[in-house]
Each structure stands twice: as C-alpha cells, then as structure tokens.
Amino acid sequence: MKKHKRLWAVALVLVIAIGVSMMFSKKEPMVIEPKVASVRVLSIELSENQQQLKYIGIVQPLDTQQATFATIGSIEAVYVKEGDHVKKGQRLASLDSETARINYQNAQEELRVANLNRKQANETMNAEEASYLDKKRNQQQLLENSRLRSEEQKFKSEEALAKRDEALLEFGEESEEYAEAQATYLQEAALYELYKAEYEQSAQADEPVEVSIAYARYQASKAAFDASVVQYTIAKNNVDLAKSNLEATELQSSMDGYVIMVISKAGDLATPLAPVVVIASYQSVASIGLSQQATSLVSVNNKSKVTINQIDYSGYILDIAKIPDTSSRTYLTRVFIEQATDLNIVETAAVTIDTGFKEGVWLPLNTIKNDGEDFVFIVKEGRVVRRVVTITSIYNDLVSIDGLSIDDQVIVEGGKNLRPGMLVEISEVVNLYD
DSSP, rough: OOOHHHHHHHHHHHHHHHHHHHHHOOOOOOOOOOOEEEEEEEOOOOOOEEEEEEEEEEEEEEEEEEEOSSSEEEEEEEOOTTEEEEEEEEEEEEEEHHHHHHHHHHHHHHHHHHHHHHHHHHHHHHHHHHHHHHHHHHHHHHHHHHHHHHHHHHHHHHHHHHHHHHHHHHHHSHHHHHHHHHHHHHHHHHHHHHHHHHHHHHHHHHOOHOOOOOOHHHHHHHHHHHHHHHHHHHHHHHHHHHHHHHHEEEEEEEEEEEEEEEEETTTTTEEEOSEEEEEOOOEEEEEEEEEEETTTTOOTTEEEEEEEEEEEEEEEEEEEEEEEOOTTEEEEEEEEEEEOOOOOOEEEEEEEEEHHHEEEEEGGGGGGGGGGSSSEEEEEEEEEEEEEEEEEEOOOOOOOOEEEOOOOOEEEEEOOOOOOOOOEEEEEOOOOOO
16 A cells, blocks of 8 residues: 555656646747749830720611601501511502592692693783784884884975075075975975874874783783693692602602511501601611710721621721710710621620720730729739729730839739738749730
C-alpha cells in the first residue's frame, strides 16, 4: 500500500513540473506568407483607331402602304393574301361599283350634251360676230368714201380758184374767160361745201341702226357661248368626280412589294380610316435609336455595316429624326440596307457606323469588367486597384475609354479571383499592337 502511494506522489510531481515548464517557456508565432498573384499588364498610351458606334436595331420595310379606300362602301372582294407579291397599280380589293358606274355614265352623257351646246353656241357667236364686223366695215367704208369725195372736191375747188385767178390776170375782170372761170369755181366750191358737210355729218352721227343691232346680236350670242362654256366646265368636273368615285371602288398597290397583312374581307364595311391591306416594300432599313451625343458624330449618308443572321450587308444612314422618342429619349435613325430584299420584318440587326478616326486610350474589350458599372483592374504600388471607366466608342474588339491616365498599367491576364488590394507581381508588360 505504501509502495503505491509513493508512485502516485512521484507522478503528481512530474505533472506539476511539466506544467510549470510549459508555463514559463516562450512559444514562437506561426508566420503565413501572403499570396502574390502573377499578372500581365498593358501600359496605357495614346493611339488612333477607327471610331465606330454599335447598335442593335430591328429590320423594317423602307416603305409601307396601308391601302385604304377613299370612300365608304361594302367590300365586294379582296384579291390578295398575306405573302403575295404585288406590282405597282395591281388591284388589291374592290367595292360594290354599280351606283358609281351609273353616275359616271350619266355624267359622260351630260358632258356630251354640254359639249354639243358649246359648239353650237360657238358657231352662232362666230356668225353673229362676222355679221357685225361686216356691217361695221361697210359703214366705215361709206364714211371713208365720203371723206375721200370731200377731199377730192376740195382739190377741184382749189384748182378752179387757181384758173379763175389766172383768167383775171390774163383777160381782165370784164372778160368772158374770167366770167366762165368764176362760174366754174363757184360751182366746184359749192360742191365741196356740200360734200364736206355730208362727211362731217356722217362722222358725227351715231352708229347706224343696222350696225347697232348686229352688235347687240353678237353680244347676246357671246353671252350664250360663255354660259355654255360654264356648263361644259361643270359637266367635265362632274365626269372627273364620277370617274374618281368609280376608280375609288378599286384599291390598288402604290408600289412593288409584298402583302404583310390582310385586315378586311368581302362583306366588311370599308372606310377611309380602316386599312384593308398592308403592303411592304422589298427594300429594308434597320431602325436604331441614337443618343443626343451620337447624333453629333454621324450624319445622313454615313457608311454603315448591318449584320443579320451572321450575314454582313453594306448600308448607309437614310435619315435621323429631329425630335427624340418621348420614352427612350433617343433619336430614331433608319439605316438603309443595300442589296437585301428578302429580310424578315422585325429581325434583329447589329448596326456598326463608322464615324472617323479618334485618338485616345484604346483597350481590348475583354479587359473591361462590369458589376453594374464598367471598370478595369490596374496595378498601383504592387497592389490591385479598381478603376471605373467610361466606354466612348467601339472598333472591332477595341474600345475607346475615359477614366485612365497615361502609363497606368491595366491587368490583361492574371489571377482569376483578383480583388482590390491584393498583392500582385508583374510578369510581363505587353503592348497593344504587339
């Protein structure tokens, strides 16, 4: 028993000794070496590249026709179906045309009668005018004859006076020759006064009655002709209107294209507000929305590339809206797609617009990260730094950005789980154009 007690005492002393030894001994702390990622970086410098704007748009027809009847009526027939190809002027649908056809025929008959009356009135007017002018010429000729006779008699009177004066000088006042010359002069002078008075009376007299009557008849026939012209014009306008109403019963395509929608059918009521058929042109455009900033970089006729179903088409900007969309605040822009006639409406189209060369900071697109905003990782004093950037334009797989300084070192390859503040070592500095 005593032996066992001694063994327990020895063991207890050993335990206490070990505990005291551990208590007063110094323990060295464990050191964990930090992990350093190896990265490749791109040193930032200015460069010049083609500047491009890229958008996603939708394919739409260049032109559409919402074919609508210009009048109200019952649709008699629709001659096309969706997918049909149509030519300009091709009949699409028709209305009941019986009433319009009858009205057109009646208007044509009224025009025929009005035209006949106009011709007859014109013939009568021409005849009355000729009669008036003939009488007017006759009256003027008589007056002219009277004037000529007066002038001729005046010459004879002056000639007789001269002969009388010669007889006076040659034979004397008491001579038979003078007496005979004096008698001749007095006779010729009397005739001159008579003819002169007749002419002056005729010249001052009112127009003869027969001339006045002829003139009145001419004026009356002219008024009748003018009235017939008015009636003819009214009848012709009625024909044009009736013809237009008849043509309005047929709906025609205004362009070459294909039917994308048939809205109405035979028996439906047609109105000028309700399209019956919708036609799309073969030519297509890609519709995109430009920001206000982008509108200052591009203009009409800017060359563009349109990619649809991995097929590239040449194109150019056709037009840019002057007023932005009220919801998106972008300006609707149509890009004409060249040599493309079989595209489906509302297909997605990738549009690339060349806007000239731009000098600035260009980076590979795959270096840009996004967690709600665009950023890149750069190396600063051996650690990872997050730098927010703004993409200003795109060219192929390069982007022009704002937010970096010259000689910044952008991480282009390295650890997959980089975080701001991590230690890194640069394994290689690469050049963008190497």
